[in-house]
Amino acid sequence: MTMRFELKALKGRHGLEALSLEAANADDAIRQASAQGYTVLSARRSFAWRSFLPKPSSPLPLGLFSQELVSLLEAGLNLVEALETLAEKEERSEARKIIRGLLDELYQGRSFSHALAAFPQVFPPLYVATVLASERTGDLPEAMSRFVAYQAQLDVVRKKLVAASAYPALLILVGGGVTLFLLCYVVPRFSHVYEDMGSRLPFLSQLLLDWGKLVEANGMLMLALAVIAAVAIAMLARDRGVRQWVADRVWRLPGIGQRWRTYQLARFYRTLGMLLRGGTAIVPAMRMASGLLSVALQERLAGASAVIKEGHSISHAMESHDLATPVALRMLRVGEQTGRMGEMMERIAAFHDEEVARWVELFTRLFEPLLMAAIGIVIGVIVVLMYLPIFELAGAIQ
Numbered sequence: 001m002t003m004r005f006e007l008k009a010l011k012g013r014h015g016l017e018a019l020s021l022e023a024a025n026a027d028d029a030i031r032q033a034s035a036q037g038y039t040v041l042s043a044r045r046s047f048a049w050r051s052f053l054p055k056p057s058s059p060l061p062l063g064l065f066s067q068e069l070v071s072l073l074e075a076g077l078n079l080v081e082a083l084e085t086l087a088e089k090e091e092r093s094e095a096r097k098i099i100r101g102l103l104d105e106l107y108q109g110r111s112f113s114h115a116l117a118a119f120p121q122v123f124p125p126l127y128v129a130t131v132l133a134s135e136r137t138g139d140l141p142e143a144m145s146r147f148v149a150y151q152a153q154l155d156v157v158r159k160k161l162v163a164a165s166a167y168p169a170l171l172i173l174v175g176g177g178v179t180l181f182l183l184c185y186v187v188p189r190f191s192h193v194y195e196d197m198g199s200r201l202p203f204l205s206q207l208l209l210d211w212g213k214l215v216e217a218n219g220m221l222m223l224a225l226a227v228i229a230a231v232a233i234a235m236l237a238r239d240r241g242v243r244q245w246v247a248d249r250v251w252r253l254p255g256i257g258q259r260w261r262t263y264q265l266a267r268f269y270r271t272l273g274m275l276l277r278g279g280t281a282i283v284p285a286m287r288m289a290s291g292l293l294s295v296a297l298q299e300r301l302a303g304a305s306a307v308i309k310e311g312h313s314i315s316h317a318m319e320s321h322d323l324a325t326p327v328a329l330r331m332l333r334v335g336e337q338t339g340r341m342g343e344m345m346e347r348i349a350a351f352h353d354e355e356v357a358r359w360v361e362l363f364t365r366l367f368e369p370l371l372m373a374a375i376g377i378v379i380g381v382i383v384v385l386m387y388l389p390i391f392e393l394a395g396a397i398q
Helices: 026-035 048-052 062-074 079-089 093-107 112-117 125-137 140-197 203-217 219-237 240-251 256-277 282-292 295-309 314-320 326-338 341-397
Strands: 003-010 016-023 039-045
Touching (some): 062 140, 125 140, 140 203, 140 341, 203 341, 256 295, 256 341, 326 341
């Protein structure tokens, strides 16, 4: 099981830097940093609660940096000249420092991919692998353009999912807030009114008002228990075994589980396609893209990689470990026959992205009115149960 560690380290003339690495223990984190040329001053584990705080944005926007660098390279500048130009025009000190760090690595005779790997907080392993593959073929601008297009396609799908879930999330937030306000503020006060009346209440109304008395008498204790439960759930969510157990249960849900699996496989195939087209071998590419999959699918992917190492075809490995839909399997076989596996994997991803987008749109159209109706019923029932004794009392007076 890996943990996140925060390190303070020095590297050449760059000064003191803060690193955040995934490692099995502190010694492993120090070895990773040392392999990147850092002199580690301190290493400490990042506690779980820190991971739920907003993460600072990257000091160097990767997409913009890549687009500008590609434009300069295509204009005829060499790599050092292009980076020097970007450093001169950069107004942000942190971004300028990173570009200057890349130039320092290049001045010392190191490759561009090695220079990028020296800044893991900015350049992810997938980006470094793309550049490394391009250095073997000499098509750096094309490889970086391919990565920019890859990121743009992932962003399009992600934005569709976020946009589709925004309104239901808002409904749940507002409805849950109103319900908690009624149960924790209004109902306890109504309980005093009916207690003074001394009249016999309907059974359901009595249960609701008993809840109000319980909240009023033990409000702070219940709040503390709720906070402890929230923290415990957050801690459990970081456990690999718990995530796998939850993923297994989600996949068993009719409709939702299959679509979630398809969405993960689409991202996986898109990444594989980009790496293969850039010249990366299939097994290293699968290892780099494994982080896009859930824990359960990562275990299947490890088995598929072992099958490929034994000399079997990619389509056979994916089929035997349930990592391909029927459509994807047919397209993989076509890719093996034509020798255009990278392009075919990107087509598989595009097909499944469209499939998931259509399903999400249909699901939200059906789910939103049902959610509104459910929230309305819950709030309505609470209000009716609070006022039901008054209605009965008014009827008895008449």
